[in-house]
Amino acid sequence: MRLLMKNLQKINYFSSPLAWDQKLGKILSRHYARQWSSFTEYLSPDATKDMRDLRMNRLILRTYKNVPAYSVHYREAHIDPAQVRCEADLRLLPCIAKSDFKKYAMNNISCFASDIPKTHAYANSTSGSTGEPFQYALDMRYANEKTVLRYRYWNRAGITMSEPKIFCAPKSALFLVPNLIFLHPHFFRARKKEYIERIRTSKAEVLFGFPLLVFDLLWALAEENIDLTFRRAVLAGHSVSPGIRSFLKKRFECEMFEYYGTGETGSIAAECEIHNGLHIQEENSIVEVIDDQGKPVPDGISGKILITSLSNEIMPFIRYDPGDKGMILPDRCPCGRTSKRIVVEGRNNEFLMLGKNGEIISPSILRGVLDQYFNHFHRYQMVQETIDHFVLNIVPVVRLDKSEERKLLEKLYECMGQTANVSIQYVKKISPLRGGKFQYFVSNMWSRKFPDGFFSNIPIEQQSLALQRRRGR
Numbered sequence: 001m002r003l004l005m006k007n008l009q010k011i012n013y014f015s016s017p018l019a020w021d022q023k024l025g026k027i028l029s030r031h032y033a034r035q036w037s038s039f040t041e042y043l044s045p046d047a048t049k050d051m052r053d054l055r056m057n058r059l060i061l062r063t064y065k066n067v068p069a070y071s072v073h074y075r076e077a078h079i080d081p082a083q084v085r086c087e088a089d090l091r092l093l094p095c096i097a098k099s100d101f102k103k104y105a106m107n108n109i110s111c112f113a114s115d116i117p118k119t120h121a122y123a124n125s126t127s128g129s130t131g132e133p134f135q136y137a138l139d140m141r142y143a144n145e146k147t148v149l150r151y152r153y154w155n156r157a158g159i160t161m162s163e164p165k166i167f168c169a170p171k172s173a174l175f176l177v178p179n180l181i182f183l184h185p186h187f188f189r190a191r192k193k194e195y196i197e198r199i200r201t202s203k204a205e206v207l208f209g210f211p212l213l214v215f216d217l218l219w220a221l222a223e224e225n226i227d228l229t230f231r232r233a234v235l236a237g238h239s240v241s242p243g244i245r246s247f248l249k250k251r252f253e254c255e256m257f258e259y260y261g262t263g264e265t266g267s268i269a270a271e272c273e274i275h276n277g278l279h280i281q282e283e284n285s286i287v288e289v290i291d292d293q294g295k296p297v298p299d300g301i302s303g304k305i306l307i308t309s310l311s312n313e314i315m316p317f318i319r320y321d322p323g324d325k326g327m328i329l330p331d332r333c334p335c336g337r338t339s340k341r342i343v344v345e346g347r348n349n350e351f352l353m354l355g356k357n358g359e360i361i362s363p364s365i366l367r368g369v370l371d372q373y374f375n376h377f378h379r380y381q382m383v384q385e386t387i388d389h390f391v392l393n394i395v396p397v398v399r400l401d402k403s404e405e406r407k408l409l410e411k412l413y414e415c416m417g418q419t420a421n422v423s424i425q426y427v428k429k430i431s432p433l434r435g436g437k438f439q440y441f442v443s444n445m446w447s448r449k450f451p452d453g454f455f456s457n458i459p460i461e462q463q464s465l466a467l468q469r470r471r472g473r
């Protein structure tokens with residue numbers, strides 16, 4: 001065993017995580033991998049890149065051979081993947097997006113590797129923020145590696161994995177982290193007393209979830225003049241405005257750490273204690289930024305984000321376009337970690353809807369219900385027409401029958417509260433919003449609840465005044 005460990009320690013865990021798991025067993029492997037994960041943060045960029053190139057080459061060749069959708073995708077672009085030897089060559093390959101995966105699936109061209117047993121796949125569905133649901137599969141053989149990298153950013157924030165955390169996000173993400181206390185965002189006001197009691201009893205000092213949902217919870221607590229404080233908040237899902245960050249710090253003494261990821265690729269980058277950009281997890285992710293013509297842009301210039309995840313051989317994501325914009329920061333972080341940092345810009349329109357009783361309604365939670373219909377909907381969009389009436393526009397693949405419609409509405413009412421009224425409407429197409437972006441919900445009512453401009457960079461003094469005014473009403 002000692003000899004085995006000695007040999008394994010010569011090989012960076014992130015060069016071949018599966019080999020470590022196979023040789024040591026998952027528990028022991030994860031234990032040593034965590035040590036590697038604190039070490040590799042400070043490796044020279046070239047050393048990290050050498051390690052990544054090995055995995056990237058293997059992944060690309062395997063994918064071309066065994067995943068029919070990619071074989072077609074690369075042949076149509078007249079590309080021989082054997083030409084890709086290092087990261088700089090990645091740009092030879094065409095990008096791939098959700099719409100490509102959907103197109104191949106509809107033409108019965110498989111997006112899954114034929115040489116890996118299906119038992120290693122975990123199937124899920126997502127529509128991101130566009131209302132275009134698609135199904136993907138995660139490669140569970142790499143779950144250990146992803147857990148190790150996820151633990152690393154919790155460690156960075158000074159949070160232990162076992163400590164209790166208040167959780168405000170779609171319930172479907174509950175499995176990600178242990179010891180989460182789920183507070184349903186649609187009932188912060190209706191169940192305020194119960195939730196305050198649960199927070200007190202749990203002694204939780206950490207918040208985890210979507211920024212606006214966590215913010216709405218804290219706003220509800222602040223309105224009650226509650227003396228609770230929180231040590232840390234770990235937030236993701238959309239960009240956090242400086243106004244929210246400042247509110248958390250000044251009102252709840254809470255330091256915020258943001259991370260970036262998608263359901264299909266897992267976490268990609270996370271903030272450090274300097275709070276200036278997010279360090280990319282370069283051990284298993286390659287992030288590129290390109291312009292509208294597909295050409296790489298220099299660091300410091302904003303463009304479209306492409307992600308290559310090295311931890312999914314079952315349904316690979318190679319130069320995948322998740323629909324986000326951002327830029328890579330041009331210099332190294334003063335914290336000493338050597339990875340590049342990214343600023344993500346394209347996720348700042350994840351807003352909310354407003355219920356009749358003053359509760360916010362989170363579209364991301366409704367998405368959990370609607371994305372299950374990826375076989376039925378090409379695209380959907382929920383529009384809030386009045387305070388208690390919503391229209392669900394659907395571009396159907398197949399129309400739901402009456403009993404399926406009833407079931408869908410029941411699921412929506414269960415999570416929106418019974419005061420809402422939703423009509424289903426089948427349409428031929430849903431147009432993008434002004435600016436060209438598809439958005440899966442439309443409402444301009446939610447922000448009435450909060451002071452104007454709160455979600456931009458406004459001084460905390462103005463926030464306190466606004467809160468006092470509201471309390472005085």
Ligand SMILES: [Zn+2]
Nearest residue numbers: 272274333335
């Ligand atoms: Zn840093």
